[in-house]
Amino acid sequence: MTVADVIGQFLSGLARAGVLFLIAAGLSFIFGVVKIVNFAHGALYMVGAFFTYSFAVTLGVPFWASVPLAAVCVAVIGLAMEVLLFRRVYGRPVADQLLLTFAMVLIIHDLVRLAYGSNLKSVPRPPLLAGAVFLGDIVFPSYYIFIILTGLAVLLGFWAFLHKTRLGKTIRAAVGNREMVACLGKPLPWLFTAAFVAGVFVDGLAGAIGAPLGGIRLGMDFDIIILAFATVIVGGFGSLPGTALAAFIIGEAYAFGIWFMPAIALSLPFIIMAAVLIVRPWGLLGRSGGGEL
Amino acid sequence: MKRWSLVALAVVALALPQVAEPIVVHTAIEILIMALFAMSFNLLFDGAGLLTFGHGCYYGVGAYTAALLMTEVGMPMFPAVIGAMVMAGLAALVFGYFCVRLTGVYFSILTLAFAQLMFSVFQQSYTLTGGDLGILDIQPPAFLVAVNSYYYFTLLVVGVSLWLLWRIIHSPFGRTLHASRDSVVRTQFIGINVRQYRLAAFVIAGVFAGLAGALFAPFNRAVAPFLVSWVKSSDPVLMTLLGGAGTFWGPVVGAAVFTTLHAVAIGYTTYWLLLMGGILLLGVLFLPGGILGFLEERFRGIAAARATRLTEARGASPNASAD
Amino acid sequence: MLLRTQALTKTFGSLRAVDGVDLVVQPGRLHAIIGPNGAGKSTFFNVITGFFPADSGSVIFKDQDITQLPPHVISRRGVVRAFQRGTIFQTFTVFENVQVAMLSRTGKTRNLFGLAGGLLREETLGILATLGLADQADVRAGHLSHGDLKRLEIGIALGMEPELLLLDEPTAGMSPEETAAQAALMQRLVTEQGLNIVFTEHDMEVVFGIAQWITVMHQGRVIADGKPEDVRRDRQVQAVYLGEEL
Numbered sequence: 001m002t003v004a005d006v007i008g009q010f011l012s013g014l015a016r017a018g019v020l021f022l023i024a025a026g027l028s029f030i031f032g033v034v035k036i037v038n039f040a041h042g043a044l045y046m047v048g049a050f051f052t053y054s055f056a057v058t059l060g061v062p063f064w065a066s067v068p069l070a071a072v073c074v075a076v077i078g079l080a081m082e083v084l085l086f087r088r089v090y091g092r093p094v095a096d097q098l099l100l101t102f103a104m105v106l107i108i109h110d111l112v113r114l115a116y117g118s119n120l121k122s123v124p125r126p127p128l129l130a131g132a133v134f135l136g137d138i139v140f141p142s143y144y145i146f147i148i149l150t151g152l153a154v155l156l157g158f159w160a161f162l163h164k165t166r167l168g169k170t171i172r173a174a175v176g177n178r179e180m181v182a183c184l185g186k187p188l189p190w191l192f193t194a195a196f197v198a199g200v201f202v203d204g205l206a207g208a209i210g211a212p213l214g215g216i217r218l219g220m221d222f223d224i225i226i227l228a229f230a231t232v233i234v235g236g237f238g239s240l241p242g243t244a245l246a247a248f249i250i251g252e253a254y255a256f257g258i259w260f261m262p263a264i265a266l267s268l269p270f271i272i273m274a275a276v277l278i279v280r281p282w283g284l285l286g287r288s289g290g291g292e293l
Numbered sequence: 294m295k296r297w298s299l300v301a302l303a304v305v306a307l308a309l310p311q312v313a314e315p316i317v318v319h320t321a322i323e324i325l326i327m328a329l330f331a332m333s334f335n336l337l338f339d340g341a342g343l344l345t346f347g348h349g350c351y352y353g354v355g356a357y358t359a360a361l362l363m364t365e366v367g368m369p370m371f372p373a374v375i376g377a378m379v380m381a382g383l384a385a386l387v388f389g390y391f392c393v394r395l396t397g398v399y400f401s402i403l404t405l406a407f408a409q410l411m412f413s414v415f416q417q418s419y420t421l422t423g424g425d426l427g428i429l430d431i432q433p434p435a436f437l438v439a440v441n442s443y444y445y446f447t448l449l450v451v452g453v454s455l456w457l458l459w460r461i462i463h464s465p466f467g468r469t470l471h472a473s474r475d476s477v478v479r480t481q482f483i484g485i486n487v488r489q490y491r492l493a494a495f496v497i498a499g500v501f502a503g504l505a506g507a508l509f510a511p512f513n514r515a516v517a518p519f520l521v522s523w524v525k526s527s528d529p530v531l532m533t534l535l536g537g538a539g540t541f542w543g544p545v546v547g548a549a550v551f552t553t554l555h556a557v558a559i560g561y562t563t564y565w566l567l568l569m570g571g572i573l574l575l576g577v578l579f580l581p582g583g584i585l586g587f588l589e590e591r592f593r594g595i596a597a598a599r600a601t602r603l604t605e606a607r608g609a610s611p612n613a614s615a616d
Numbered sequence: 617m618l619l620r621t622q623a624l625t626k627t628f629g630s631l632r633a634v635d636g637v638d639l640v641v642q643p644g645r646l647h648a649i650i651g652p653n654g655a656g657k658s659t660f661f662n663v664i665t666g667f668f669p670a671d672s673g674s675v676i677f678k679d680q681d682i683t684q685l686p687p688h689v690i691s692r693r694g695v696v697r698a699f700q701r702g703t704i705f706q707t708f709t710v711f712e713n714v715q716v717a718m719l720s721r722t723g724k725t726r727n728l729f730g731l732a733g734g735l736l737r738e739e740t741l742g743i744l745a746t747l748g749l750a751d752q753a754d755v756r757a758g759h760l761s762h763g764d765l766k767r768l769e770i771g772i773a774l775g776m777e778p779e780l781l782l783l784d785e786p787t788a789g790m791s792p793e794e795t796a797a798q799a800a801l802m803q804r805l806v807t808e809q810g811l812n813i814v815f816t817e818h819d820m821e822v823v824f825g826i827a828q829w830i831t832v833m834h835q836g837r838v839i840a841d842g843k844p845e846d847v848r849r850d851r852q853v854q855a856v857y858l859g860e861e862l
Contacts, residue, residue, distance in 0.1 A: 037398050088578060094397060095344050099534060099577045102527065106570030114564060222524065226409050229402055267413040270406050277403045278391045460729045465716075468732045469725040472716050475705040482665065482699075483717040483776055484691040485725065 004137035009255050015144035015213065017251025018151035022206035023224060024231035024243045025158065026199035032238035033171055033195035036086060036097050040104035041203055042225030043112075048074045048207020049216045050112055053121050063126035067208040074204025075197050082196040087189065109221055118218055123211040143212060150209055154202060155244055162240075171195060230273035236286020245284060306448055310441040318444050324552045325444075325451040326508050327532060331544035332458055333501035334529035339538045340462055341494045342474030343393075344401050346526055347408030348502055350388070353521030355381040355503025357415065359510040360428040370434050374507040381503020382496050384411075389495035393488050396477070408523045415518040427517035431510050447508055454501055459541060461497065470494055531573055537583025546584055618643045618780055618812055619664070619695070624673035626663050633659040635836035636673065641780065646806055647814045648823045651833035652856060657816040658700065660833070661782050665697045666690045677780070692721075696778035700785045702765035704772065706758040710749055713757050713768055715740045717775025743774050746809075747801065763794040770801070781805070783815035787822055795819060799826050824848070832856070 027041045051073050055066035081104060089096045124130070125143045133140040162168040171191065231250055235242030250269050257265030264271075276283060310318050330352055337343040355377040362373035388407040392400055415422045422428065437443045461467050473480040473487045480487050510516050519525060528551070529544070536547025551569075558568055580587050619641040626634040633656045641647055649657050662668045664675050666687040674683045682690050691697075705713050718736045719725050744750040747767045752760070757768060766786060773781055786802065787795040799822050805811045817823045823830065823844075830847045832840040840850045847853055 037402075085574070085578070092581070095338075096577055096581065098344065098398075098401065099530070099573060102530075103570045103573035103577065106566040107574065108570075110564045110567035110570070114567070226405070226523070230406070233399075233402060263417050266417070267410055270410040270413065273406050274391070274403065274410065277395060277399065277406070281395055281399055460731075463732060464730050465719045465724045465727045465732045465735065467728075468712070468716050468719065471707070472705050475707055476703050478667070478687075479699070479703045479705065479772070481687040482667075482691050482697055483772060484688050484720045486686070486688045490725075 002137065004139070007138050009259055010252065011140060011144050013252035013255030014248070015141075015147045015251075016254060017247040018147040019206050019210040019213065020224075020227060020231055020251055021151050021244050021247035022154055022202050022209075023228045024235070024247055025154065025240060026202040026206070027228050028232045028235070028237055028240070028243050029158070029202075030196055030199035031232070034086075034192045036101065036196075037094075038196075038199070039098065039101040039225060040081070040108060041200075041228055042221040042223070043105050043108035044074050044078065044200055044203045045207040045210075045224055045228075046112060046216075046218075046221040047077065047108060048204035049123075049211040049220065050116055050121070050207075051204070052208040052211045053116075053123050053216055056123050057121075063123075067205070070208040071201055071204040074207070075201035078200025078203075079193065079197050081200075082193050086196070090192075105221065105225070109218065112221075113218055116218075121216040123216065125212040147209055147213070150205075151244075154205075155240065158240055167194075227269050230269040232283075233273050233281075234276045234283055236283025239283065239285045242283050242285030310444050315440050318440050320552060320556050322440070322444050322447050322512055323556075324549050325447045326505050326512070327528065327552055328545040328548040329451045329454055329508070330502055330505040331529040331532040331536075331548045332455060333498045333505065335533045335538060335544045336458060336462065336498045336501070337494055338530075338533060339543075340467060340474070341470040341491055343491065343494070344530075345392075345404040345498075346401050346523055346530065347388075347404035347406070348498070348529055349523065349526030350404075350408040350411045350521055351381040351385050351499035351502040352506040352509075352525065353411065353415070353516075353518075354384045355506030356510045356516045356520050357422060357428065357506075358503070359507035360431050360516045361422075363431055363511065364428055370437070370511060374504065377507035377510075378500050378503045381506065382500040384503075385496045385499025386492070389492050389499065393491040393495060405523050405526070408521060408526050412518055412522040415521050422518070425518065427515055429515045431514050431516070433511035437511070443512060447512070450504070450508060454504060455545075458501065462541065466490070466493070531569060533583075535572065535576055535583055537585035537587070537589075539582055540585040540589065543583050543585045550584065617641070618678065619814075620676045621664065622674050622676070624660070624663060624675060625671045626659055626668055627671050632836045634663055634670075637833075637836070637838055639831060639838060639841070641812070641814055642829070643812050644806070644810075645812075645828035646802060646826050647812075647829045647831070648827035649814060649816045649831045649833060650818070650820075650823055654835070655833040656836040657833055658784060659836075661697060661784055661816070664690075665695060665782065691776055694777075694779035695782065696773045696776045696780070697782040698769040698773040698784060698786070700788060702762070702769050704757045704765060704768050706756075708757055709754050710744065710757055710760070710764075710768055710771075711740055711753040714743050714771045714775045717772045718743075721776050740775070743771050746774070746804075747771050748797075763790050763798075766790065766798070767801075774805075779812060781811050781813045783813060785816055785818065787817065787819050795822060798822075802826060 023041060023045050027038060030036060030038050030041075048070050051070035052066050055061040055069050056063055061069065085100055085104075086097070089100055129142040129146050131142050133142060133145065162172055227250065231246045232243060233246075234249065235244070235246030250272060253268045253272065254265060257268045309321055313321075330348070334345065334348045337345055337348075358377040358380040359370075359373045362368040362376050363370060368376070388404075392403050392407070395403055416425055418424065432438075433443065437446055469480065469485055469490055472483075473485070473490060477487055506520065509520075532547035532551045533544040534547065535550055536545065537543030554568070554572075555565065558565055562568070576583065582590065617640055619639075621637055621639045624634055624637045624639075625632065635656070637656075637660060649660070651657055659668065663670050666682070666685050666689070670683055674681055676682070677690075677693060677695055680693070682693060682695070685693075705716065708716065715732075715736055716725075718740055719732065722736065724730075724735060741750060741753065744753055747770060749764060749767055749771060752764065757765070760768060766788070770781075770783065770786070783802070787798045790798060802813055802815065803826050806813055827844055830840070830842065830844050831838055832847060832850070832853050834856050839856065840847050840853045
């Protein structure tokens with residue numbers, strides 16, 4: 001075990017964290033603004049990955065175009081979901097909303113199986129990013145760097161949007177006080193739609209850029225949604241920096257866990273999540289005042 | 294449900310093995326077990342306002358405990374079932390202690406987290422739980438091997454359990470849980486330590502879920518980690534919502550419909566999740582009260598209309614006094 | 617002396633909602649707490665009843681320190697609160713709303729197998745009669761009119777057999793007839809049933825009509841505390857209410 005190995009593992013964790021961050025950020029954002037816990041988030045991530053496969057491999061579209069195309073397609077699906085389904089249940093008890101998103105999980109899962117079958121698929125990394133950067137003994141796979149940069153870009157982009165633009169500030173205000181914002185004349189339903197679509201877009205993007213990392217398969221949806229929940233909870237619902245921090249922790253815990261204690265590695269995210277929920281339910285960087293008895 | 298329909302149900306249930314094919318009886322046993330599972334879930338959901346996405350955890354713990362006790366320890370079935378209930382109750386006590394400190398979405402997610410944790414544990418421990426393969430060749434006692442016998446046995450156990458659950462729901466304890474569902478704050482202010490009562494409900498629900506699992510293990514002859522997962526946990530949620538969470542018999546109706554649908558659909562299509570999801574979707578959007586809720590509304594409407602017609606008829610009678 | 621607070625303080629961020637409040641509640645009289653909006657009256661109730669933990673100071677009830685106790689314990693000790701917004705059990709009937717409080721009071725809620733339906737019928741109906749709600753016993757609480765809702769709130773509190781009843785704006789949103797009935801009810805509860813009542817109010821007619829002791833709060837602090845006629849003449853109080861008809 002050399003320093004190079006450790007750094008290599010660290011980078012792998014960072015890349016994993018990057019993808020996880022994108023998914024969790026979308027989930028957290030949607031919950032923060034629209035107050036819906038989108039169980040279907042993992043399923044949409046999976047759809048993003050499969051769409052990328054369709055564009056890049058089946059249709060031969062260049063990778064650089066496939067990724068945004070796939071993300072946009074997923075966003076369109078999200079739009080349809082919000083307008084056709086979620087709008088009907090806004091006033092209803094939380095349970096109804098949870099169940100609706102859960103129904104979508106099941107439907108999307110089988111639709112994907114119908115369209116793509118149960119076999120493992122893979123998306124190759126684009127030639128530009130297929131190699132690695134070498135620093136002495138340390139190998140930086142270029143694709144990992146790409147993911148990390150994308151994650152950072154999205155983090156900064158989100159932050160800038162929320163804090164520097166008019167629409168973003170309105171959204172932050174809406175999170176704080178809905179009635180007030182409605183009074184100000186901004187059309188609330190479309191605000192929700194926009195927020196939902198944005199969150200789903202980032203989710204699809206995660207699926208797209210995460211596709212070349214490992215295989216694409218059915219079951220990704222179930223696996224990742226729990227991790228996404230864990231990330232959002234550990235970081236704190238509605239806190240973007242918190243989500244980034246949590247993604248980092250969980251990504252690295254997984255990477256090093258797999259290395260040192262493979263038996264526990266799979267359980268680590270849940271252990272961390274359970275620990276956070278027990279000790280500090282509002283997350284590392286979230287705000288107290290919601291969800292404790 | 295009215296008296297007569299209960300009696301009719303009992304008659305049908307008792308007569309079933311005499312008139313139906315073994316495969317039907319087999320499905321009926323499944324329905325009974327699922328009904329108990331769903332009922333225990335609804336004690337928390339409709340009874341206390343707690344939506345748990347991890348109830349499969351206690352079902353699975355019950356199933357595995359029974360399986361292990363019967364195969365490894367060689368215990369006869371009845372004490373094994375008791376042991377299963379105890380273990381499930383313990384698991385519910387430990388996990389529930391943490392879950393009831395949270396409300397709403399956080400509660401739901403933590404229940405899910407614990408279920409998934411158990412799933413990982415069960416999946417990883419080859420020596421104890423057989424890992425991915427699970428535990429196989431669980432044999433019920435000789436006198437229960439026949440499908441009909443197992444059916445009557447399950448009918449008895451589930452029947453008694455349902456009666457117990459009915460008593461609990463209608464007891465002062467059950468009332469208090471209902472109150473906490475309507476308003477946690479108000480319940481605290483009438484002197485109730487809501488957390489404690491919720492934990493009690495959680496444990497009771499866990500015990501009954503464990504019982505259901507323990508009935509399943511010898512019936513299915515095998516258990517696998519899937520039983521503990523959060524996907525299995527969604528079964529009682531779907532069944533209860535399908536049948537109607539706001540009624541006592543809702544989960545039973547839901548279990549019957551769901552299980553029968555599954556048994557039939559499996560023959561025609563492998564896209565079972567799509568079907569389930571679709572039904573759940575339509576159910577949430579258009580039938581928020583579930584099947585029984587919908588029927589209740591209908592009958593209430595009919596009864597109200599009939600009452601109106603009667604009063605109108607009386608009013609038009611020539612013997613009515615003038616005002 | 618029934619209840620006493622000493623230097624009770626509760627801050628939210630930079631807002632001192634309750635700022636070093638010293639208050640004494642003597643038994644046997646109707647005690648009103650008044651003050652403009654935001655004076656801290658509701659927060660004060662919330663802290664006394666354990667809904668918010670106090671940041672500093674103490675609350676003594678009948679020589680026992682109840683300062684950091686949780687709400688369910690304080691309710692059992694005899695300090696019971698009715699809420700401003702009619703926080704009742706929506707899916708229960710009027711009868712069941714009060715009954716569940718009585719069940720809790722008598723320790724019957726730990727009963728897992730008895731049937732709750734007919735328990736404590738007479739006692740519950742008795743309370744409903746006092747409140748004039750007996751004829752609506754089987755009505756779902758969610759369908760009640762506003763005035764009846766407020767009365768039911770008090771009913772639930774009465775089910776706890778309180779020694780000290782804290783009423784948060786008991787006549788808010790009521791018509792003049794309902795207000796008069798509510799005020800009369802409060803007086804009856806004190807004189808006939810020996811209850812002690814502390815209530816917050818905005819309706820000055822009610823306050824000066826029935827209160828035998830008045831505490832005035834402003835910005836989290838007590839600025840006056842005494843008999844109605846003394847409070848009425850207090851210059852600070854007049855300044856705070858800026859020429860309002862007292």
